[in-house]
Amino acid sequence: MLRRPRRRTALLACSATVLGTGLLAGPGAAVDDERTARGTLAYQCRAGDGEFGLDALVEASLPTTVPAGRAIRPESVRVRTTLDRADVAALFPEGAPALSSEAALDVRLTHQGEAARAHWQRLAAPATTLPAEGAVEFAHTGPVPSVTVGSAGEVRFEAGALTLAMTTADPTRETPAAPVDVRCEPAAGQDLVLGAVQVVGSSGPEQPGDGTTPGPQNPEDPANPGAGDGIDIAPVQPAAAAESCPTEIPTGEIDYSEALPPPDYAPPPQPGRSPSHGCTYALGYASVRKLNGAMIINDPQRKPAVVNVMVALQTQSVVRPDNYSRIDSLASFDLPDAESTFLTFGFQPVTARVSFENGPLSISTGSYRPAGQPKTDFAVIAFWQSLRLHDVEVNGTPLDVGPSCRTKKPFKVVVRGKSPDYVNVLTGGRLRGDVDIPEFSGCGTGGEDLDPLFTAAISGPGNHVELVQEKTCTATTPVWCPPAIPPLPATGPSTARAPGR
Structure with a gap:
């Protein structure tokens, strides 16, 4: 049975207003000013024989304006997915007290009549303990490819297909279960635009003489010399953790005797x-x-x-x-x-x-x-x-x-x-x-x-x-990454005692 995705009408309307007034930067924007691109989207999903809906909040920090030839690097990317607890339970009929998730989002890029597709993949969400009832949320984060164009004009980012690979975080069997793949398409009738970046030449943003927004152009049209430069998508650079952390791996025996003990009939710990x-x-x-x-x-x-x-x-x-x-x-x-x-x-x-x-x-x-x-x-x-x-x-x-x-x-x-x-x-x-x-x-x-x-x-x-x-x-x-140094605890050690088990 097909579940209708939850449509957060007010939030969608608010997101559309933000996009329309702030993120589609026009002439006069300061070069490299950053604003948050955001889209709240409803998806129709399929996993195995089941179908259901989920909501996704996609956020990324984008520069409002960059010079032609400079890479556009989306930062602080987050894909927050919200699923019904019943839908998650149907995906894991044997039960799963905690789940981890990895997301991949297709992002359509358009510039001067050309289009390309970037794959925002390997966005990881930490293990999440499933609530007894209500919604289940996963906050996926990670680095994504940069985008470069060689001529002036607007580069627009639009959300596309979404894939989740959900895995039991605490396997109880010797052979962990394979990930459950969830494949989703945006529900019809939505504005899929996440945000846009204005690419400028040395003389500033180009403006059409009649004050209108230029329409799609044919890259092969010889009368259109500004088109046809292409949209270059660079691969994700290695995670900063590779340089931020020690190279050696910690060794030793895990002592979990101080943790809350499991029931007597629990199976032994698993890798x-x-x-x-x-x-x-x-x-x-x-x-x-x-x-x-x-x-x-x-x-x-x-x-x-x-x-x-x-x-x-x-x-x-x-x-x-x-x-x-x-x-x-x-x-x-x-x-x-x-x-x-x-x-x-x-x-x-x-x-x-x-x-x-x-x-x-x-x-x-x-x-x-x-x-x-x-x-x-x-x-x-x-x-x-x-x-x-x-x-x-x-x-x-x-x-x-x-x-x-x-x-x-x-x-x-x-x-x-x-x-x-x-x-x-x-x-x-x-x-x-x-x-x-x-x-x-x-x-x-x-x-x-x-x-x-x-x-x-x-x-x-x-x-x-x-x-x-x-x-x-x-x-x-x-x-x-790199890890931040936290401030010292605000309260001195004499004012708080250790919580009990």
């Missing part, structure tokens, strides 16, 4: 279908409860280190009777030294440099909805860490603590976040936790034992850690 390598920044505060102070972790003012991450390395899921979905990622994080000054025992100013030795970071995010109960989202990062103290000064006088003044054993750092503060490793967010710092050993030289001093001043439970992680740059999220 992720499409893991991706990327990087991000994370920074924040770590407090020392006994000293009533805190130090900055990965100081944004001092060349902070990146978190090197493999996203969605493994998954574990159950569909019924309980609904459980977890995605595990693995990262490495070589922190730079931190500097801090404390008042030891409340009156002695002590300055020290702290070196961090971190094991692999295990990042687990997901949700659990036991049968007949509400859903619980979870996000946790866990790793083992050791601390080493050096370059210590007491009241301005150097104190030689030796090269091996460190925690006697590694301790586990666990920080947690909850939606909407932290949803997954791709979008990042805020995480909090408390750690128990072990006693110190190896401190002192020349027979002087300083272990009791540092153990008494630093070691113990209740040391709060607060981190903020920026969005992750990967080959499938190039709009987040």
Whole structure:
């Protein structure tokens, strides 16, 4: 049965007004000013034997005006698709607690009576947990080809066919299911124009003498010397992640023991279908409860280190009777030294440099909805860490603590976040936790034992850690490349405690 696509009449009318008044730039527009091209479109789709409708919001940043011969580069491209939950369920009859999607959009380009077709493909949407009811949305992003024309005139962008490749993000079987291909055509009777760019020569935009817009021209007409230059479509350049992130791949065992555990009958974790390598920044505060102070972790003012991450390395899921979905990622994080000054025992100013030795970071995010109960989202990062103290000064006088003044054993750092503060490793967010710092050993030289001093001043439970992680740059999220450095958390570590599981 054919479903009628949802027609958002008011939004379509608004989009048409925006296009008509702002994006079809005319004479006098500043060269290279950028505006957002936008189109809200209804599509008729087919997948297997089924037919249904979906809505798509297509957005891209385009220059209003460029000189002839300069590439037009659409930036910040986003194709947001909205499907009915029932239609998605019909595509995955065996159930799918989370889905990822990849989109390809045909874009028709016209200029001076010529036409060409650009393929905006490999636009990726992060894994999305399916709601129990309502609409399902995927936000596809990625780089797209640039366009170059050699003569003045308007280059118009029009939306065409749309293809989605939807995949279960948490396969429960040994052989992951093949992607479900959804092929869509624009519904009839719509304005498909996304936007336009005015190409100008050295003397500015060309204008017809009678003030009218020039109509289509025949490229083979010798009386039309400005036509026939062609529309050149350049391939997509490699994603910025290739240059932004470390080349080595994080290694180690994933520890998902701190995540919300699955039902007892759940199958073991499975390798992720499409893991991706990327990087991000994370920074924040770590407090020392006994000293009533805190130090900055990965100081944004001092060349902070990146978190090197493999996203969605493994998954574990159950569909019924309980609904459980977890995605595990693995990262490495070589922190730079931190500097801090404390008042030891409340009156002695002590300055020290702290070196961090971190094991692999295990990042687990997901949700659990036991049968007949509400859903619980979870996000946790866990790793083992050791601390080493050096370059210590007491009241301005150097104190030689030796090269091996460190925690006697590694301790586990666990920080947690909850939606909407932290949803997954791709979008990042805020995480909090408390750690128990072990006693110190190896401190002192020349027979002087300083272990009791540092153990008494630093070691113990209740040391709060607060981190903020920026969005992750990967080959499938190039709009987040290179990764940004986030600001330090607005709230100090003493004002917020770690959320429970």
